[in-house]
Amino acid sequence: MKKTAIALAIAGLAVASAAQAAPQANTFYAGARVGWASFHDGVDDFKSADSSVKSNSVTYGVFGGYQIIDNLAVELGYDHYGTMKVTNPDAKADKFTNHGVNLSLKPSYDLGNLTPVLEGLDAYARVGAALIRSDVKAYEADGSKVTGHSLKVSPVFAAGLEYAIPGFTDLAARVEYQWINGVGKDQKWSGNDGADFTPDIGSVTFGLSYRFGQGAPVVPEVVNKTFTLNSDVTFGFDKASLKPEAQNVLDGVYGEIAQVKSAQVAVAGYTDRIGSEAYNLKLSQQRAETVANYLVSKGIAQQDISATGYGKANPVTGSTCDAVKGRKALIACLAPDRRVEIAVKGTK
Incomplete structure (x- = not known):
């Protein structure tokens, strides 16, 4: 199983105060x-x-x-x-x-x-x-x-x-x-x-x-995390059903989300540029919903997650594959575009 590319970005912005029963560590x-x-x-x-x-x-x-x-x-x-x-x-x-x-x-x-x-x-x-x-x-x-x-x-x-x-x-x-x-x-x-x-x-x-040392308001840390799941471990070409190895990857993602308080999760599905725009929008929506439904089955509340398909928008390959010849070679080159991104917002 190939490794999933995961991008993490955590911003330490304080937006609200919260009471902490036990004193802070140290x-x-x-x-x-x-x-x-x-x-x-x-x-x-x-x-x-x-x-x-x-x-x-x-x-x-x-x-x-x-x-x-x-x-x-x-x-x-x-x-x-x-x-x-x-x-x-x-x-x-x-x-x-x-x-x-x-x-x-x-x-x-x-x-x-x-x-x-x-x-x-x-x-x-x-x-x-x-x-x-x-x-x-x-x-x-x-x-x-x-x-x-x-x-x-x-x-x-x-x-x-x-x-x-x-x-x-x-x-x-x-x-x-x-x-x-x-x-x-x-x-x-x-x-x-x-x-x-x-x-x-x-x-x-x-x-x-x-x-001592706790006179200032205790503030939560705002968390923004984005998980990018490539097609090599999630979906086959032109498919919206999860590969067997994708479940282990999504279990790891769920473990990260479970550590975030009041988590709001947005799942975005993408395709490559092969195929019509209407077909790709439908396929990307199906992929996003498949991932969202799996996370709901693990424990995320339905009201805290959304799924949106964006078709072939926002390709990450840019013009890298423009000179590639042959359908199989093009499919392989465009693999990074066929992805699902899971954005999580909440507090620590």
Whole structure:
């Protein structure tokens, strides 16, 4: 199979702004979050007829990140993960407080790729670990205070949505659910017969971040591509049906088109100068429609593609074949004129 000649021209003209949910690649961001945390696993061991447990509390923190590529960032944070309190009628409230640093990877997906309605909205996950200091402050019946603390690395899992605030390309809001598995390991304060109290902490937070270097509007790049398919791989002489090898070529063209957003495709068919003008117009139209129909079968919307036959207009051979003698030799010489051009316009 002979190679298809493909001409590409990409113009970087900015004509409209668009919201991008995730920060741009190779940029930094920073922010703060606040929300509500809840302790789980082992909490009920502290409940009795004389005491009650408050397992929910405020959580807050700061975070910063580096966007490695469009869909992956690394994020560092420092958080107060919450305080659990046990209230006793004859003593001050016992407290179990947690704070520390966390490091995680943050893969994301731009939901605007699914539908324009979700433009600017990003779904993401965070997976990492937190080094957490757990502080215990408990009171005995005689009023004496017992304190202790521990450091423990705990796995962190989170999922959330992030939204680029319209009109402020450097600001983004996020809502997130986070789960920390097993914090603390101090035996001085436990309702489970001296065993370590290592609860899980779930939290829902709202955050706001600032993206450095993204104050300017994000603009799409206008794309113009033209694919020229010669007759040696598309159609035989005086034919409008695709050669078997043409399908592989058109599959490659479709792969290029699929990467263009809001693509508008114009298919133009041409013939050589042999034959009448009316016949050539009809043949070129049939060739253009054959290619357009194939691309539609691959996934291009019917309303986004057009097919037009131009007959023997705009020959690329010029006067090169004027001195050629013999029909077979002339047909071979005029082969470049028998072509189909696929013009694609859209944005990246």
